[in-house]
Amino acid sequence: MTDRIAIEKKVLSENDRLAGEIRVQLQARRIVALNLVSSPGSGKTSLLEKTIGALSGSVRMALIAGDVQTENDANRLKRAGGKLVRPIVTGGACHLDAKMITRALGELDIENIDLLFVENVGNLVCPASYDLGEDMKVVLISTTEGDDKPLKYPSMFRRSSAMVINKIDLMGFSDFDLMQVRRNALMINGNLNIFETSCRTGAGLDSWYDWLRRLIAAKRA
Amino acid sequence: MHELSIASSIVETVTAEMLSRGLTSIGKVGLRIGALTNVDPEALRFGYETMVVDTPLAGSTLEIESLPVKAICRKCGLSFEAHDFIFICPNCESGDNEVTQGQELEIAFLEAD
Incomplete structure (x- = not known):
């Protein structure tokens, strides 16, 4: 008879502990923190470039851009006018974790910011498991992907609070069905806020900006 | 392939417990893994067994209990299993619900050799 010792511990308890510390730190400064997730190439960096351009006059923003290799995304965000930008090069890891965010935040002056974006590594699987201390996850999908993606990656769509359907200017060049993707996503998560955008034409971006402004106002209230 | 990172967190926790x-x-590490965690048990086993070679955990295996996803409807209060991750209440068809099971990623027990 072997002895069974009850442990009852979360595997990612150390990550969750650090994420909790980040959340307290951001909450104390009333910073809205969004964790942007998607497949590679859906347009996370483009959406952030546009958002920096549109909001930098009125919203103080910090951005953390994660990539497996290169600092290309962080450099794009700086060129777009981002003043507080930190790259995280994971060197192979398929997701960001709370320890990386703690380190990046230590290198950013976040005393007077309203909004923090974390651009996660392009991957719809692994980043779902790692809490980064964000207020919410925002998942992007583009019209050049399959409209069944929410069904294929349910965990990510379930854990996200908003879904941005990007590249709507390319509708018609693929079989992507806007109604179908909405239906699929809402079956997984009935409370998703859904935006339809094109970072190339600017279509739909105003409602995305309005939503961000409302989040910031709610945090300050 | 975050199973390797997860395996590494398990090794750390178990080492500290030991x-x-x-x-x-x-001998055995008992895990409870919910279906919403995207963790592939076989990849996790492989990562774990590779990692524990030449450590005090060498030779130990993972016993994995997989938990299906369950939710409770906020509208009518029904508890239901979300088959294929479809979170629509089978009673009132509302999509407003809360996950009650399926997000677990826990070490439940250890078994000494």
């Missing part, structure tokens, strides 16, 4: 309990070897 130290604090004065165990020198271990």
Whole structure:
């Protein structure tokens, strides 16, 4: 008879502990923190470039851009006018974790910011498991992907609070069905806020900006 | 392939538990894994077994209990299993619900050798 010792511990308890510390730190400064997730190439960096351009006059923003290799995304965000930008090069890891965010935040002056974006590594699987201390996850999908993606990656769509359907200017060049993707996503998560955008034409971006402004106002209230 | 990172977190936790309990070897690590965690048990086993070679955990195996996803409807209060991750209440068809099971990624027990 072997002895069974009850442990009852979360595997990612150390990550969750650090994420909790980040959340307290951001909450104390009333910073809205969004964790942007998607497949590679859906347009996370483009959406952030546009958002920096549109909001930098009125919203103080910090951005953390994660990539497996290169600092290309962080450099794009700086060129777009981002003043507080930190790259995280994971060197192979398929997701960001709370320890990386703690380190990046230590290198950013976040005393007077309203909004923090974390651009996660392009991957719809692994980043779902790692809490980064964000207020919410925002998942992007583009019209050049399959409209069944929410069904294929349910965990990510379930854990996200908003879904941005990007590249709507390319509708018609693929079989992507806007109604179908909405239906699929809402079956997984009935409370998703859904935006339809094109970072190339600017279509739909105003409602995305309005939503961000409302989040910031709610945090300050 | 975050199973490797997860395997590494398991090794860290189990090593600490062994130290604090004065165990020198271990036979089995019992895990509880919810279906919403995207963790592939086979990849996790492979990562774990590769990682523990030449450590005090060498030779130990993972016993994985997989938990299906369950939710409770906020509208009518029904508890239901979300088959294929479809979170629509089978009673009132509302999509407003809360996950009650399926997000677990826990070490449940250790079995000494």
